[in-house]
Amino acid sequence: MKCSQNGYAHAHLYYPSGPNGQTALHAAVFQQNLAEKLLRWEPKLAKHADISGSTPLHYAASAGNGRMVKLLLKHDTSLAYIADSGGLFPVHVAAITGEVSIVDELIKHCPYSDELVDNEERNLLHIVVKHKNKPIVWYVCKRPELVKLMNGRDYQGNTPLHLAVKIGDQGIVSLLMQNKTVNSSIINKEGLTPLDISTGALASPRRVDHFRRDYKQTDLDEEAKKHLYINRSSAISSVLIATVTFAAAFTLPGGYKADGTPTLAGRYTFKAFIIADALAFIFSMLSTFWITFGGSVLVQPRLRSYYVVCSNTLLVLETRCMIAAFALCIYLVLAPVSNSIGIVVCVTTSASILLDTPDKIQICRLAITIKSRELVELESKSQHRKFYVGEDAT
Structure with a gap:
């Protein structure tokens, strides 16, 4: 539902106004008693907009002032249908700032306010997805009466699922996918589904010549410029890990015997520690070499990008190996004293590897959500098949 923008943009010509075209009512958003007096004195102040097209209701909604929102809506519910210069209505402003109670208040008392769209024809759900406001996304997904927003399309x-995939927020993608009404097969004007955007593939029906015309190969020289200034912290991390693992090889847990051999050399855990430490050292040295080549202007642009990607991959591997070596070392030292404590420390330390990238939790949630949707769809198809087979039998 698209409404015209604020028709009161020039109202400040008729009322005394302060900075940026604001009136006393804009300033009285947090003073309800004063606001009530101003509305009784001049009711039209409620529709007066500042230079950004914002009415007092916009201010109250963005500030989360529920009492002021109720006061203004009681005065005139049509205030909810006035957009600012950017096409945002009060319900959009409240959603952007995460004011769930205000959004709920506006939707309850202002019919069709949930269907209002901005200048880009984006509805309430589009806007909160764009601003990564998960509480409002959760609110919309859990309200059956807002199901019409799930598959809305902008200009x-x-x-909303297209936008969630574009911004790369797996938490919001998971929330949307949990709603069974969300259609993941809708094609936008570029001929892409959300799956196409996430994979970079061309899964939708499209002519190959049109695809080649619209999606040219990225200029390698421009792409290479992004890697000229490499991440120095990555290089420092690799060098530090190499130093630590090198030192650990000569300060072995348990010490040495009189003949100079390691005291714990016969244990399987010790052998695993040596392997993990050695791998961490090797990976850290390779990562250091490759990230150095990745930042060198003497290397071909195509290879610079390749080296940077490989060095970042090795940085993750060397960190995991170092964590494993630390856990094994702790177990070797504590096992003779308390085997149970050694196991607990070893397991908990090793478990930290699962959280080395925060996205893993979101990926798991998203995978579970997608799998559950597939099972529901398969069950639905099976029930339909049984129904039609039963009809044919009769």
């Missing part, structure tokens, strides 16, 4: 044909 580019993108649904």
